[in-house]
Amino acid sequence: MNAIADLEFFVRLVRHGSLSSLARDLGVTPPAVSARLASLEKRLGVRLLNRTTRRITMTEEGERYLRAGSSLLEEVQELERMVSSSRDVPQGLLKVNATFGFGRRHIVPALSAFRQRYPDVEVQLELTDRPMNLAESAFDVGIRLGELPDSRLVAKRLAHNERFVCASPGYLAGRTLPRTPEDLRQHLCIVLRENDTAYGTWHFNKGKRQQHVKVHGAMSSNDGEATLKWALDGHGVLMRSAWDVQSFIDAGQLTRLLPDWHLPPADVYAVYPERLNLSAKVRVFVDFLEVHMHEASHWGSHPLPA
Numbered sequence: 498m499n500a501i502a503d504l505e506f507f508v509r510l511v512r513h514g515s516l517s518s519l520a521r522d523l524g525v526t527p528p529a530v531s532a533r534l535a536s537l538e539k540r541l542g543v544r545l546l547n548r549t550t551r552r553i554t555m556t557e558e559g560e561r562y563l564r565a566g567s568s569l570l571e572e573v574q575e576l577e578r579m580v581s582s583s584r585d586v587p588q589g590l591l592k593v594n595a596t597f598g599f600g601r602r603h604i605v606p607a608l609s610a611f612r613q614r615y616p617d618v619e620v621q622l623e624l625t626d627r628p629m630n631l632a633e634s635a636f637d638v639g640i641r642l643g644e645l646p647d648s649r650l651v652a653k654r655l656a657h658n659e660r661f662v663c664a665s666p667g668y669l670a671g672r673t674l675p676r677t678p679e680d681l682r683q684h685l686c687i688v689l690r691e692n693d694t695a696y697g698t699w700h701f702n703k704g705k706r707q708q709h710v711k712v713h714g715a716m717s718s719n720d721g722e723a724t725l726k727w728a729l730d731g732h733g734v735l736m737r738s739a740w741d742v743q744s745f746i747d748a749g750q751l752t753r754l755l756p757d758w759h760l761p762p763a764d765v766y767a768v769y770p771e772r773l774n775l776s777a778k779v780r781v782f783v784d785f786l787e788v789h790m791h792e793a794s795h796w797g798s799h800p801l802p803a
Contacts, residue, residue, distance in 0.1 A: 501573060503537050504566040507545065510534065511563055512635055515552055587778040588617035594631065595640035598721040599740065599765070600624040604640055607789045611782060618778050626719065627691070631770055637779050642738065643763040650768040653783055656790040659739045660760035662699070663751040667731035675734075675754055678708040685733035686712035690719045699736055701758040708758075738763045765790060 510530070513519040520527045531548075538545050545559035555563065595604045601624065608620050623629070623636070631639050631650065645652050662681070675681050678701040688697045697717075701708045714733045718724050721741060728735035728742075729750055735742070745751040767783045769775070775783075 501570070503540070504570055506533060507537065507559075507562065508567055508570060510546075510553070511555065511559075516548060586617065587615045587781045589776070589778055590619045590621060591638070591778045591782060592621045592623070592636045593638050593640070593782075594623050594625060594629045594634070594636045596628065596642070597624045597626060599640065599642060603740065603790070607786055610789065611785050614785070615778075615781065618782075631768065637769060637776075638782060639768045641766045641768050643761065645766060645768065650770060652766045652768045653787065654764055654766050655787050656740075656765040658763045658765050660736060660763050661739065661742060661746070662734055662736050662754045662760070663728065663742055663746060664734045664754060665729055665731045665751055666749070668728075668733060669752060678710045678755060678758055681710050681712050681734060684712075684714075685716075686714040687724045687727050687733045687735045688712065688714060688717040689721055689724045689736070690717055691721075700761055701755070703758050736760065740765075 509522075510516070510519050513522060516527045516530045516534075520530045523530070534546065534548075541558075541562070543558040544556050545562055546553045546555055548554075593604065593608065600622070604622065608622055612618060612620050623634075628639055628641055629636065631637075639650075640655075641652070642658065664684075668685075672684070673680075675684060678699065681699070686697075686699075690696055697712050699710050699712055701710065712734075716724075716727050716732050718727075721737065724735055725737060725741060725745075727733070728737075729745065734754065735751075742751055746753050767786055769779055769783070
């Protein structure tokens with residue numbers, strides 16, 4: 498076994514989190530994985546992991562080996578990409594992370610079109626309720642909306658996206674339309690519980706004026722499609738992104754409220770770890786997404802949620 502192969506084995510083992518999980522992925526038995534690890538530890542002369550068949554924890558030496566080894570592996574991979582004649586041909590496994598709502602609506606069809614154009618790329622999409630750490634989870638590209646707190650990532654804006662407050666004509670019938678954000682306190686509001694933002698607090702600005710409103714209502718959910726369906730059914734005022742509600746506003750099924758007030762933007766970004774030379778699959782996919790999002794940034798029409 499060479500040092501690079503040992504590094505790759507150790508990184509994969511830590512990412513899988515257990516001997517049995519890596520064994521299943523490699524198509525070998527857990528004892529075979531355990532023997533490989535023991536051989537590596539014997540060569541290095543230190544214990545890297547405390548383990549059982551179900552769980553592993555790193556020793557201090559293991560953490561040091563993983564930290565330095567991961568950086569070294571990236572450098573080796575970048576070196577191979579630079580000298581490889583196939584660098585300009587998208588190929589291999591492309592791992593993408595996106596959130597459920599936006600991912601289903603826009604990234605799923607984008608990846609379908611991308612795969613048809615580049616058949617040598619294998620696509621793995623993981624949809625989650627909140628963005629995942631790209632480095633820790635070994636994703637190539639993440640799709641993010643709104644603020645980007647991680648400065649270690651490269652971000653490319655794919656599309657402009659606003660947030661609106663809106664309600665159905667049925668809900669608004671017989672009610673006084675809100676003229677300022679404070680007026681929302683007198684309305685039933687549908688609240689989406691997501692990320693770690695303050696629950697039920699909506700932040701508005703108009704020029705230099707700012708208003709933070711704690712809204713209340715009878716219905717809330719952690720799923721955006723659920724809150725949209727409730728708004729369409731007339732249960733209250735909803736705050737959602739243009740990509741989700743613009744077509745319903747255009748169709749008259751929802752009415753935009755407080756058009757002179759603005760909510761924090763939720764622009765769409767592709768993010769990826771900072772590297773000297775991106776692989777062709779990542780570089781081409783991000784460029785492809787930019788064109789795809791530009792064509793879709795009117796957010797088009799889509800069927801009413803069932």
